[in-house]
Amino acid sequence: MSDKKKDKGVLEEVTTGEYKYGFVMDIESDQAVRGLTEETVRFISKKKNEPEWLLEFRLKAFRHWLTLEEPDWALLHHPPINYQDIIYYSAPKPKKELESLDEVDPELLDTFNKLGISLEEQKRLSGVAVDAVIDSVSVKTTFQDTLAKHDIIFCSITDAVQNYPDLVKKYLGTVVPYTDNYFAALNSAVFSDGSFCYIPKGVRCPIELSTYFRINAANTGQFERTLLIADEGGYVSYLEGCTAPMRDENQLHAAIVEIVTHDDAEIKYSTVQNWYPGSKEGKGGIYNFVTKRGLCKGRNSKISWTQVETGSAITWKYPSCILMGDNSVGEFYSVAVTNNYQQADTGTKMIHIGKNTKSTIISKGISAGKSNNSYRGLVRVTQKADNARNYSQCDSLLLGDQCGAHTFPYIKTGNDTAIVEHEATTSKISDDQLFYCQQRGIDMEKAIGLIVNGYAKQVLNKLPMEFAVEAQKLLAITLEGSVG
């Protein structure tokens, strides 16, 4: 009895609990004026002391953006976004260079602690280098020494522009050109900061690289730009995790992630996204429009995307792989959870161009409350992609009779040696499984948690250890309580 009560208590807390990470930090911001004009673009570029070519790139992107219309093909409904009512740049006031954590603003450290990310702890225990991005500007980068030993470059993109302009110039916009889509053009024009990583030839990065993003100042859109390059034989596992403070007004996030792998190189990109999903009444929340794409440029190269999406009011995200090199491999593992009034339209694109290319898509959608969760994916086998192989599986789980689960795969095959398979199922948790668990003495709530975790296991297993733990917690928080 008391157990049951306790469970109910947990349940109550979970369902009625407010967003755990909803708080606003009081860090002074240095903001660009509201609205987007050529002046804004020039302001950002000047603020960041950028070379002429980058300003040109931004301006070209901005001019192109003006000619575009916001896409409306996704199964998403939101009030129109007023792009002129957004502050496009906000950076904490520049402070003197810091040598150790002790010098970091205690308020900032406190924030990290609230987030459950203790930099010291992470440094000591997990060996993860954290490049923490607070409102667009990289504040503190750790583990630089270890990385320097292997000649690995891991810094903010702003620093990279200053210190490694040739590398940035060579790769920026090659995977996601500014003409790619509406949000890519917007990002290219106004991107504020993000991470840059370069793995030199033959280097296996000994630690997992990680960036924690946070959106802080009110009404500030975040326009991250991440660029990862693995040269011949390089390997890196990159982690990205996000939390955001509670806001009533919707915040726009339009990021770009570009990945390039050369011959025999491999990049593993893992994301846990837990931005503010809006209140239970569907008010507020982050609008997340992200363009993520990897280019397997070299032979035998590999790019693997793993994502756990639990946050954001709107998720519009299709991490993709262009399998250009022969024998290259693309993978996409995704768990997307929506609750209350969240909407997610997410999936992947696998473009087979090289010979003997392989791709795997495992997508698990879970919808609860009044949310809508869509998988949208493309598998394209071009005419020259002999022996291409794709396997896709996208399952949807419905918890509650007010939510929606949708699957929109597109399969385009233009080669007779290709083997493409797609499977999808949609159902609710089977009564048999629930009954079995319950007759063994596992209560309903726990049984559902168990089944959902088992359902998502295939994807969660792909996450690095630290993330897997966090992801399981997130799943539990987002779900256990939406059913009953």
Next chain:
Amino acid sequence: MEKVKKRYPLEEKFIRHFTGHSDEISRHDLPKVSRMRREAMKDFQRSGFPHNKMERWRNTDLEGIYETDLEIFDREIPYEKQLSEIFLCEVHGFETRVLSVLNGSFYSPETEKLTVDENGVIVGSLARAMQEYPEFIERHYGEIMEQRDGFKSLNMALATDGVFIYVPDNVVVDETFQIINILNKPSLVINVRNLVILGKNAKLRLLHCDDSVNHHAGFINKVNEVFLDENAELELYKLQNLNDETALLNQTSIHQSANSRLKIDAISLNGGMIRNEIFDLMNGSGAWSDIRGLYLMDQEQHVDNQVNIYHNVPHCDSNQLFKGILDNEATAVFNGYIYVKRDAQQTNAFQRNANILLAKTARVDTMPHLEIYADDVQCSHGASVGQLDNEALFYMMQRGIPFADARMLLMYAFADAVIDEISIESLRINIEDMVKRRLRGDLSICDRCVLHCSNPDQPVIFDIDMSKI
């Protein structure tokens, strides 16, 4: 930014035709129908032809047809000679009641334009039914028009004739009805409409053939409306064997009442451009449908199957199976869509599309989509593109079956899942023959009815010496 859409001369031609001939087009109309025509024309003037920027038309490019100079034909053809002189259709081993539509209008002697059988079944010309049985038109004509696009509007505005079938309550029709749709004049574009109504507990088998009798280009824009009342059962077999120059747009909308059963087998053997759109609206609890399709395409042919199932109420079952074999530069599109409305609980909906590519230049685009708003459902879809099983080939070859035969056998086995469902045995045998011939390349362009191609006295068999196995 307002995008200016290009106007095709053919679009202009349709619009001019409508304004110039509106009296003639509307001569038999009920007020409801003429009102619908005017509205549809307005819609068409606004939308124009569908184009490949539209999601549903992305993979089917009709630009070539829009650019062709086609003649709009909507005249009634006087009955001068028997249909068999224009078009020969001998279906061996089974009798059908033939209803023919020649160049867009019902073709029969005057006395047989619209007949009422002893059991109350009304069959004949739609134009005639509009005058004699307005109550059916009032109730059903143009009532289910899901996903209206330019072609549907055009058809609504311009179609004047087609086949009308009414089966009253509790009548089980023994004979098989066969609609034969033919073009025999060069460069025609026709808008034709069929209306099929089945009363409570009624049962009908319908064979629906589209054939070419020559090698002229043509464009058929056809809309079929089917109403199944409670517990009604319809078996619909569509056979499409057209020349490579003809484009066929076949839109079938079905309204299913409670416990009604629908079975569709759509077999596309040949045709320059074939697009089958099926809209199955499950509006009554306990409705059931099984929709299958087979397409065998080669050269530069294009086939597009759009199957949309709307589960609007609880306790309905649907199943889709579409299979295709593509050779040369042929292209195929499959767009399966299952929609489960909120509270349509206890739905079972399955969908499967399998394709075999035989040439490097053949292409398949498959989009098996699900949109589900109810939780107590079981829905699944699967799609695959691949080749013949090499191990099976090897096994057969090591048993002494020549490569070509082994390959044929596998392809035939692949197609069989669709053909096997045909419940009229003689029809199944005929279609089996045709598929075999088609796969062997003996049936590339058939000048006559597809069913006529097969000769039951000389069944097509594989040259396999069974003793070797």
